[in-house]
Amino acid sequence: MExxxxxxxxxxxxxxxxxxxxxxxxxxxxxxxxxxxxxxPELVKMDLTEVPGLDDLxxxxxxxxxxxxxxxxxxxxxxxxxxxxxxxCGLQALVLSVAGEGDRILVPRNAHSSVLxxxxxxxxxxxxxxxxxxxxxxxxxxxxxxxxAHRISTKNKYKAVLAIHPTYYGTVGDLTGLVQASHQVDMPxxxxxxxxxxxxxxxxxxxxxxxxxxxxxxxxxxxxxGSFTQSSWLxxxxxxxxxxxxxDSLRLVQTTSPSYLLMASLDAARLQLTVHGKQxxxxxLELAVEARESISQIKGLVLLGxxxxxxxxxxxxxxxxxxxxxxxGLTGYKVKQILSSxxxxxxxxxxxxNVVAIISLGTTPNDVHLLVKxxxxxxxxxxxxAGKGQVSxxxxxxxPLKLSPxxxxxxxxxxxxxxxxxxxxxxxxxxxxxxxxxxxxxxxxITAEVMxxxxxxRKMKLHCQGPQDPELNYIRVLDY
Numbered sequence: 001m002e003x004x005x006x007x008x009x010x011x012x013x014x015x016x017x018x019x020x021x022x023x024x025x026x027x028x029x030x031x032x033x034x035x036x037x038x039x040x041p042e043l044v045k046m047d048l049t050e051v052p053g054l055d056d057l058x059x060x061x062x063x064x065x066x067x068x069x070x071x072x073x074x075x076x077x078x079x080x081x082x083x084x085x086x087x088x089c090g091l092q093a094l095v096l097s098v099a100g101e102g103d104r105i106l107v108p109r110n111a112h113s114s115v116l117x118x119x120x121x122x123x124x125x126x127x128x129x130x131x132x133x134x135x136x137x138x139x140x141x142x143x144x145x146x147x148x149a150h151r152i153s154t155k156n157k158y159k160a161v162l163a164i165h166p167t168y169y170g171t172v173g174d175l176t177g178l179v180q181a182s183h184q185v186d187m188p189x190x191x192x193x194x195x196x197x198x199x200x201x202x203x204x205x206x207x208x209x210x211x212x213x214x215x216x217x218x219x220x221x222x223x224x225x226g227s228f229t230q231s232s233w234l235x236x237x238x239x240x241x242x243x244x245x246x247x248d249s250l251r252l253v254q255t256t257s258p259s260y261l262l263m264a265s266l267d268a269a270r271l272q273l274t275v276h277g278k279q280x281x282x283x284x285l286e287l288a289v290e291a292r293e294s295i296s297q298i299k300g301l302v303l304l305g306x307x308x309x310x311x312x313x314x315x316x317x318x319x320x321x322x323x324x325x326x327x328x329g330l331t332g333y334k335v336k337q338i339l340s341s342x343x344x345x346x347x348x349x350x351x352x353x354n355v356v357a358i359i360s361l362g363t364t365p366n367d368v369h370l371l372v373k374x375x376x377x378x379x380x381x382x383x384x385x386a387g388k389g390q391v392s393x394x395x396x397x398x399x400p401l402k403l404s405p406x407x408x409x410x411x412x413x414x415x416x417x418x419x420x421x422x423x424x425x426x427x428x429x430x431x432x433x434x435x436x437x438x439x440x441x442x443x444x445x446i447t448a449e450v451m452x453x454x455x456x457x458r459k460m461k462l463h464c465q466g467p468q469d470p471e472l473n474y475i476r477v478l479d480y
Contacts (some may be wrong), residue, residue, distance in 0.1 A: 004271040006055075006067035007264045013053060014045040023049050023257070029315060039230045041109035048260045055084060057077075058251050058259040072273050076210055077235035079243060081250060082266050083218070084258045087194040088114035090218035090234040090454050092121060093249035094190040097216070097241055098160035099124035101406075106151060106161040109398065110140045110437045112192055113466070115162065116429060119405040121253075124159070126405065127151065128398055131423040131437060132312030134171070135306055137435040138353055138393065141313035142173015149181035160188045165209045166195050168349070168436065169304070170320025172206045173312050177215040188215040188240035192231070197225035198361070199317070200424070201273070201281040206315050224360050226318075227269035231262040234314060275345035280361045286318045287368050288359040294372040300327035300379045321357040323375075328382045333463065335378065343374035351433035352462055393456065395437060408443035412479040418458065418472050422451045429466035432457050438466065446477070 014028065037044070042133035050056050050057030055064035064082065074081045083090045092261035095118030099105045103465040107126040109114060109135035119126055129147055131140040148161055161182050166172045175191070182189045191209040193199075197219040199208040209217045217235045221227040226338045234250075236243065272280070294301050304322035309315060312470050316322075325335045333354040339355070357371060402410065425448050438454055440446065456465065458472040467475060 002271060002275050004067070004267040005070070006267040006270070009054060009063045010046050010048060010260055010264045013051065014042075014048065018426045022051065024122075024145055032266075043261065043356050046261055046264055049088055049257070054260065055082070057254070057263065058256070064263065067263070067270070069378055070274070071233055071266070071270045071373070072235065074270060075208070075235055077237050078195070079236045081234045081236075081246075082263050083232040083234055083250075083254065084230065085219045085254050086230045087192065087220045087232040087249070088112070089253040090118070090232055091115055091190075091192055092118035092253045093234070093246060094216045094218065094241070095119060095124060095160075095162075096122045096249035096252065097246040098188055098190065102404075103159045103415065104156055106148060106158050108143055108162060108164055110167065110435070111162060111164065112194070113429065115192070116405055116441065120409045121406075123406040124402065124403070126441075128393075128401075128441075129159070130398060130437075131167075131173075133395070133398055133435055134304070134308055134310070136302065137169075137308070137322060139169045139171070139304075139351075140167060140435045140437050141310075141453050142167070142175075143172045144312045145177030145181055147312075148178050152181065152185050152187065158187060160190055162190050162192065162194045163209070163214070163215075165212070165316050166193075166194060166206060168319070169354075170195070170317035170324050171304075171313055172317070174314045175209060175212040175214070176207070183213065186240065190214070190216040190241070191218070193217050193426070194220040195223055195317070195320070197221050197223065198284070198319070200278040200282055202285055204285050205281070205317060205319070210235055213237075216246075221269055222351055223280045224358070225269050226272055226361055228262050228265040229457075230259075231266050231269075233266060284319055284359055284361055284363065287363055287365065288321070291321060291359060291368045291372060292318065292358075293369075294323065295323060295375060298372075298379055299329070300325065301325060301375060319359040321359065322354055323357065324354050326353050328379065330382055333374040338378065339371075339374055343370065343377070345371050345374045347371075351436070353434055393434075393453070393462075395435070395439060396447065397454045399440065399444040399447045399450050401441075401444050403443035403478070408478060413476045414479060415468070415474045415476050418451075418454060418475050419479075421446045421454075421475050421477055423449060424477035425480050427478045428468065430454065430472075430475070431465045433463050433465070443478075446475070 055062040068080045101123030129143045191214040193209045199205045222229045302324040336350035409452045426440045430440040464470045
């Protein structure tokens with residue numbers, strides 16, 4: 001009989017009356033503020049610590065070890081590790097496990113910001129891979145396997161390559177080809193599969209990273225797998241990544257006070273996926289197909305689909321709806337705001353050209369109905385703007401890396417006016433959406449081409465992530 005050993009153990013223990021003289025101090029809810037006490041009393045009782053019988057996340061030998069083993073079995077991994085600091089800590093631990101001070105690692109330029117933290121912690125030197133851009137949508141796709149094969153055929157010795165599968169926009173590249181090229185030189189492939197927990201249960205979705213042969217994979221189970229926010233897990237397959245070093249790295253980047261609520265939710269989510277994963281994903285895909293068929297008929301909107309695949313873009317996650325709103329003459333930000341305030345529809349994210357909606361295991365037919373109805377109505381009300389305000393930006397060449405991320409982090413920085421920054425070394429990351437690819441990383445030279453790009457971004461008031469001044473009147477540069 002399928003079971004969730006950790007969840008069950010925590011639940012059973014939480015029902016016992018004990019004179020408790022341990023953390024957390026709220027003592028199963030008794031010390032919580034009144035506003036919180038009655039929200040979910042049974043759940044609050046499960047907020048426990050490393051008491052006898054509940055095992056230790058950092059040295060698991062009992063129910064946590066058993067729960068992790070069951071998760072590994074579900075995904076075909078050799079080992080699985082529960083994460084309570086999100087996928088961010090898992091990616092950082094993987095970087096720490098494969099590379100040290102001065103070691104070179106291949107990294108997609110659109111990697112999650114937590115990877116930059118891993119590079120700073122480890123002292124590794126990134127060599128960035130530039131993703132291809134999908135025309136019209138102006139978003140990043142994958143890295144062509146040939147680009148990786150070309151890099152590793154040079155004299156440079158790399159310790160690992162990082163891949164994103166799928167991206168935030170649901171696009172995937174040729175991960176199998178990338179893995180094969182890397183394994184030919186016995187180089188491990190570590191994968192940010194934060195948005196791909198669900199890719200293992202139906203053939204209509206892209207192949208999961210572990211099935212593509214990846215060595216280390218991190219998944220945000222809370223995103224598409226049904227657990228609580230901030231809970232993730234990390235899978236290992238094969239022996240290219242040192243397990244002892246990974247465990248030491250996880251101890252370094254994870255809290256010493258792990259949430260048993262998060263771990264219980266991981267175990268319960270794993271049980272649900274084991275027993276009902278195929279049925280859940282089949283229903284989710286059916287809703288996604290319904291939404292796609294309806295949205296594709298709405299004038300003024302263009303839905304990212306398989307017909308847009310090309311170099312570096314091998315497929316899409318059909319449950320991720322990337323909707324270009326350029327034809328409405330509105331920005332994605334404005335459409336997101338209107339959908340929320342006027343129609344009661346919340347989408348996942350927006351950029352200047354697109355909105356992104358996720359069909360997940362909790363989505364209902366009524367949710368899809370409301371989204372489609374809102375988009376229809378939006379076109380009827382806004383079509384007079386059609387063709388106005390379309391934005392397309394061409395990324396400048398990747399600037400020279402003058403200092404490693406760790407060296408840049410350890411160097412003092414100051415804020416200067418943007419028009420005084422040319423030729424200086426950046427002290428911060430600057431990422432513009434779309435395409436969601438940083439134009440600058442710490443330690444890179446601010447070239448004339450980058451300056452022109454930043455000035456254009458500033459003039460158009462595009463959304464930036466990373467800089468202390470998101471309006472780009474100022475930028476931080478290194479005292480170097």
